[in-house]
Amino acid sequence: MNKLDEICATKREEVRVRKGLNTLSDLERLAAQASAPRGFRDALEAKAADGFGLVAEIKKASPSKGLIREDFRPHQHAMDYAAGGAACLSVLTDAPYFQGHEDYLLEARASCALPVLRKDFMVDPWQVAESRALGADAILIIVAALDDALMTEIEAAALDHGMDVLVEVHDETEMERAATRLTSRLIGVNNRDLKTFTTDLATTERLAALAPEGSLLVGESGINTHADCLRLEQSGVRCFLVGESLMRQADVEAATRTLLNG
Ligand SMILES: O=C(O)c1ccccc1NCC(=O)[C@H](O)[C@H](O)COP(=O)(O)O
Secondary structure, three states, rough: HHHHHHHHHHHHHHHHHHHHHHOOHHHHHHHHHHHHHOOOHHHHHHOOOOOEEEEEEEEOOEOOOEEEEOOOOHHHHHHHHHHOOEEEEEEEHHHHHHHOOOHHHHHHHHOOOEEEEEEOOOOOOOOHHHHHHHHOOOEEEEEHHOOOHHHHHHHHHHHHHHEEEEEOOHHHHHHHHHHHHHOEEEEEEEOOOOOOOOOHHHHHHHHHOOOOOOOOOEEOOOOOOOOHHHHOOOOOOOOEEEEEHEEEEEEEEHHHHHHHHO
């Protein structure tokens, strides 16, 4: 079993238990009371029109690297990312593999005006209502993790809630499935191979040209420097999702500014 399959199997079990604690109708009621979604795609597009659009990730740990940041403070990181010029935030909420938590999303979103992606492994439409109830403005669909029917259902639930969907692909087949089965045109190309954990920016370079018409592309993972952003810009990619390289810096605000502006 590869790591993604393992994470998704764990997530399905977690969701089964959580569903017993919160019914869909409870969550729908909370989602209806949540503050209106902040436009995630719009915010990225606006920044990318005049520079680079950054989705800055609040990431404590990962399966590939273990603990990334000891003094983990979502409230402070959110403010630093916003002050440094990020367009949006991504907050990992998965606990078993990323040491994430739903509270980190609540904390980060309350600390700034940026739209927030709930970065988790969506395996059930129930999680979409849960995400909106938490205040998330966007969710992630990992094409490799879902069959066509389920990813379509999860996308429809997110769109019904007024949320944006970041559709993540890693190869040509997944790009084709995203183009033909989904309507969201916010496409993230993950440079990380989830079987080996190696990252290669050439993945974004290779797949960028295959994105469906009207897509806003986001290069994800393994982006460390302004030079990396300039490299991907050559392939028409002006938006980036960056976690580890920013989270490892003492001065997150300055590092964000340097990543974006050189
Ligand atoms: O980060 C990992 O090790 C990882 C392992 C297995 C599945 C997903 C994983 N990461 C999720 C992400 O998408 C990244 O956190 C995100 O793209 C940022 O990547 P990076 O800038 O390299 O931290």
